[in-house]
Amino acid sequence: MASFGFRGHDHTACVADRMAAVEAQCAEKKLQLTPIRRRVLELLLEHHKALGAYDILKALEAEGRPAQPPVAYRALDFLTTHGFAHKIERLNAFVACSDPGHGHAPTFLICRDCNTVAEEPGTLSREALAETANLAGFQIEKAVVEAEGVCPLCRDEP
Amino acid sequence: MASFGFRGHDHTACVADRMAAVEAQCAEKKLQLTPIRRRVLELLLEHHKALGAYDILKALEAEGRPAQPPVAYRALDFLTTHGFAHKIERLNAFVACSDPGHGHAPTFLICRDCNTVAEEPGTLSREALAETANLAGFQIEKAVVEAEGVCPLCRDEP
DNA sequence: TTGCCGGGTGTTACACTATATCAATTTTTG
DNA sequence: CAAAAATTGATATAGTGTAACACCCGGCAA
Numbered sequence: 001m002a003s004f005g006f007r008g009h010d011h012t013a014c015v016a017d018r019m020a021a022v023e024a025q026c027a028e029k030k031l032q033l034t035p036i037r038r039r040v041l042e043l044l045l046e047h048h049k050a051l052g053a054y055d056i057l058k059a060l061e062a063e064g065r066p067a068q069p070p071v072a073y074r075a076l077d078f079l080t081t082h083g084f085a086h087k088i089e090r091l092n093a094f095v096a097c098s099d100p101g102h103g104h105a106p107t108f109l110i111c112r113d114c115n116t117v118a119e120e121p122g123t124l125s126r127e128a129l130a131e132t133a134n135l136a137g138f139q140i141e142k143a144v145v146e147a148e149g150v151c152p153l154c155r156d157e158p
Numbered sequence: 159m160a161s162f163g164f165r166g167h168d169h170t171a172c173v174a175d176r177m178a179a180v181e182a183q184c185a186e187k188k189l190q191l192t193p194i195r196r197r198v199l200e201l202l203l204e205h206h207k208a209l210g211a212y213d214i215l216k217a218l219e220a221e222g223r224p225a226q227p228p229v230a231y232r233a234l235d236f237l238t239t240h241g242f243a244h245k246i247e248r249l250n251a252f253v254a255c256s257d258p259g260h261g262h263a264p265t266f267l268i269c270r271d272c273n274t275v276a277e278e279p280g281t282l283s284r285e286a287l288a289e290t291a292n293l294a295g296f297q298i299e300k301a302v303v304e305a306e307g308v309c310p311l312c313r314d315e316p
Numbered sequence: 317t318t319g320c321c322g323g324g325t326g327t328t329a330c331a332c333t334a335t336a337t338c339a340a341t342t343t344t345t346g
Numbered sequence: 347c348a349a350a351a352a353t354t355g356a357t358a359t360a361g362t363g364t365a366a367c368a369c370c371c372g373g374c375a376a
Contacts, residue, residue: 032343034353053333068356073334089247089304092333092362107287109296120290129265129305132278137310138267145303146247147287152295192324211362226327231363250333250362 015045022084022100031082036067040075041096044085049116050093088117090146095119105129105143111151118151173203180242180258189240194225198233199254202243207274208251246275248304253277263287263301269309276309 022041026033033041043059044051051059053072060067076094079085085096088108095108098119109118133140180199184191191199201217202209209217211230218225234252237243243254246266253266256277267276291298 032352036354067354069334070336070356071354074354107290109291109294109298111296112299118294118296120294129303132265133267133305133307136267136276136278138269138276138305138307139309139313140267140305140307141270142307143303143305145287145301147291147296147298147301149291149296149298149300155297190324194325225325227363228327228365229325232324 011046011048014048015042018045018096018100025082025084025101029082031078036071037075037078039065040072041079041084044079044094044096048096049114050088050091050095050110052091052093055093086119086144088146089144090148091115105145107145107147109151110146110148111154112148113150113154116151116153169204169206172206173200176203176254176258183240183242183259187240189236194229195233195236197223198230199237199242202237202252202254206254207272208246208249208253208268210249210251213251244277244302246304247302248306249273249275263303265303265305267309268304268306269312270306271308271312274309274311 019038019042023033025031039060040056043056053069053076056072056076057067057069060072076085076087079096080087080094083097084100085094086106086108087094088110090110093115095117099121107120109120111117129140129143177196177200181191183189197218198214201214211227211234214230214234215225215227218230234243234245237254238245238252241255242258243252244264244266245252246268248268251273253275257279265278267278269275287298287301
């Protein structure tokens with residue numbers, strides 16, 4: 001069984017819940033959750049770790065729906081633009097957002113062994129960041145924290 | 159005149175000072191600041207913004223010292239490994255470190271117009287981060303904040 | 317001296333990541 | 347329905363990064 005936030009959980013229900021939440025948001029905002037976009041999001045949720053665009057293409061091919069790179073990148077662009085997924089720059093890979101529709105300064109805990117990514121809210125003090133930015137006259141539009149290390153599962157079972 | 163931290167400064171002196179500091183550290187730690195490594199660091203300092211590996215290769219070629227990609231990546235690997243430069247994942251580019259030999263959780267303010275990068279210390283609360291990590295049983299090895307926005311120069315002169 | 321060994325460099329070739337472009341199709345909207 | 351907009355399909359190519367091997371040069375031990 002996969003892990004989420006490095007703790008065990010009912011993954012099947014987890015995926016279903018998140019899909020339902022995204023569907024609801026898409027309906028509300030009149031966004032088109034097309035079959036491809038939907039499937040890509042499901043893949044991210046199922047694997048529950050950072051997947052590269054080409055991992056997704058491989059998965060699509062494996063299930064008899066081969067596609068070219070732009071297909072994956074367009075779906076991922078849709079998902080990230082609307083906050084349903086995030087790009088982990090450090091890995092050139094993507095993860096499903098754990099809490100669509102909220103905050104804008106997530107912290108990612110990235111395991112360097114298994115590439116599992118836990119998304120935690122609010123490590124970054126909004127005040128501290130705003131203060132730093134103001135000091136420099138800089139206008140922040142978005143900010144992320146990427147922390148790399150070892151997750152508990154990989155630490156215990158090397 | 160270029161800007162540093164979005165404020166004007168004596169850039170020639172700035173470059174010289176930083177080079178001297180890095181030289182001192184290399185001498186102390188018995189690191190080989192070879193001509194190529196030295197030149198790459200100088201390029202980063204002179205431009206004072208994020209440069210891609212291929213930007214550096216172009217610059218080297220322009221000054222009559224053509225080189226292949228591994229040359230740039232090796233130099234950059236040396237510089238980043240020893241804390242003389244940082245990689246900005248968001249840009250697939252590199253900047254000289256503004257304060258070699260210190261802290262490990264820098265905040266980068268990245269201008270989306272001109273790619274200038276300001277490195278500010280300590281926006282990220284070590285305590286908050288440690289707390290978040292402990293909560294998840296995660297062992298952090300390094301963390302960075304990458305904030306994207308508009309620098310004062312680009313905001314005033316669009 | 318000789319020979320080894322390690323780090324650094326030069327070079328070729330290749331792998332991985334991402335986007336531009338245009339045509340074809342579907343969906344939305346007036 | 348017709349026009350406009352959004353999505354998809356497909357080809358080609360751009361941009362980023364590394365593997366692998368040969369070569370050179372310095373130190374150092376036999």
